[in-house]
Amino acid sequence: MPVSNMKNLVSYLTDDGGEADIVIQFKIDGAKRRMITGQVHATVSMQCQRCLEAIRLEIKDEIKLALLESEDHIKSLPRHLDPWVCEGDRLSLLELVQEQLILCLPIVAIHVTGKCNANTNYRSENERIESDINVAEQQSNPFAVLKQLKNKFID
Numbered sequence: 001m002p003v004s005n006m007k008n009l010v011s012y013l014t015d016d017g018g019e020a021d022i023v024i025q026f027k028i029d030g031a032k033r034r035m036i037t038g039q040v041h042a043t044v045s046m047q048c049q050r051c052l053e054a055i056r057l058e059i060k061d062e063i064k065l066a067l068l069e070s071e072d073h074i075k076s077l078p079r080h081l082d083p084w085v086c087e088g089d090r091l092s093l094l095e096l097v098q099e100q101l102i103l104c105l106p107i108v109a110i111h112v113t114g115k116c117n118a119n120t121n122y123r124s125e126n127e128r129i130e131s132d133i134n135v136a137e138q139q140s141n142p143f144a145v146l147k148q149l150k151n152k153f154i155d
């Protein structure tokens with residue numbers, strides 16, 4: 001499925017290029033639950049929250065959903081199954097897949113150290129602050145005054 005078909009997912013991304021690979025199985029389990037299982041996989045780009053450049057991310061997940069007719073049944077679901085509430089007899093597969101992919105996205109995307117374009121700026125900013133501190137320390141160091149006096153006596 002083209003990523004550009006999934007508008008809600010695209011709203012988290014820097015572009016709508018690429019495709020999502022989706023494998024879905026429909027079945028009824030031993031407890032007579034209507035189940036949707038399978039895998040979703042896509043490569044997408046999000047904005048790095050440090051340097052604001054794009055990061056390529058591979059997102060994938062196993063789907064293990066039990067179809068429920070109402071939210072009232074969520075409590076009775078075993079922990080290893082996720083609920084998917086489906087009122088009526090029609091189901092939007094697009095919505096379902098899109099939701100699963102959105103759940104795979106990191107809350108905050110940041111490049112790994114060394115790959116982030118903000119790294120060099122960040123370091124030079126730190127160095128600048130450090131050199132400012134050194135200047136301030138030299139100016140306020142009381143021994144600097146004594147040293148000057150001592151030098152005067154020797155002269």
Ligand SMILES: [Zn+2]
Pocket residue numbers: 048049050051052053110111115116117118
């Ligand atoms: Zn970055």
